[in-house]
Amino acid sequence: MHRLAFTKADTAKFISHLDLMRTFQRSFLRAGIHIKHTEGFNPHAFVSIPLPLSVGYSSSCEVLECQVLDTPLEEVPQRMNAALPAGITVQRCYEGVRPVKELYYVNYIVTLEYEAGAPFGAESAIRGLLSRDSLVMEKKSKKAKTGKVEVDLIPLIAKATVEERRDTIALDLILKAQNPGLNPELIVSAIRTYCPDAAPDYAVFHRRAVLDEQFQSWE
Incomplete structure (x- = not known):
């Protein structure tokens, strides 16, 4: 499992949790970064935010979980930031080790x-x-x-x-x-x-x- 550390500020504070998930799914596509998808008749990109942020809050420590398939992790932040809306900035992508608990x-x-x-x-x-x-x-x-x-x-x-x-x-x-x-x-x-x-x-x-x-x- 990989994790993206990202910040959320300015007008992006008002993006809801569900819309934020969709935003990341679309941004992975725009950035040409392949990630693991769910199985079944209607597969979709598997992304998860362990600790959802309330609407209107800013943050310098958000975490998104996914599984990057074929892109070097060090390339992910730059490519994602070119695809994400203003106010959301990926700082780094790394291998997740510690459990959410x-x-x-x-x-x-x-x-x-x-x-x-x-x-x-x-x-x-x-x-x-x-x-x-x-x-x-x-x-x-x-x-x-x-x-x-x-x-x-x-x-x-x-x-x-x-x-x-x-x-x-x-x-x-x-x-x-x-x-x-x-x-x-x-x-x-x-x-x-x-x-x-x-x-x-x-x-x-x-x-x-x-x-x-x-x-x-x-x-």
Whole structure:
């Protein structure tokens, strides 16, 4: 199995997961790179993104899995970048060794933006919120009869740093990636719920790194 490390930025942030998969499938064709296809009556290019990114998020650490058949791996980034839309950039193509189950944490940078500047005391209020022993929020769940389930965010937050920067507050978060994972939007929702005076006008999300259980880069 081969992996493509790629970034997603600018208007490409708004490409949905399914559209992104189709974009890569078409781009492999345009680039003349043959990859493994599924078998059956309607074969299609086998591509997989282990950790789908929410629409509107930028990222510098996305991973796509595929099986390149007859192209030297070092040629793949340049050829793919010539075929991909603006905002998606393949950085390298390599042989995948570590299983996806070892992808344990994700590092997000969440920027809270305030039109009138960060409110007085917002930084300390948010820091206190994330230091609680328990922080319960509701999230959508297809399995629950009510469509929602309660989740305690604290066990899913490995590290959290809060820093005020002029008119914004930056959250540097390391969150559980899967089984279960934590979407950083739930943390922003918790701020709006429990610290309404610190609620941002906007929130910008960036995925910076995917990590293993020892907080080392997962590849």
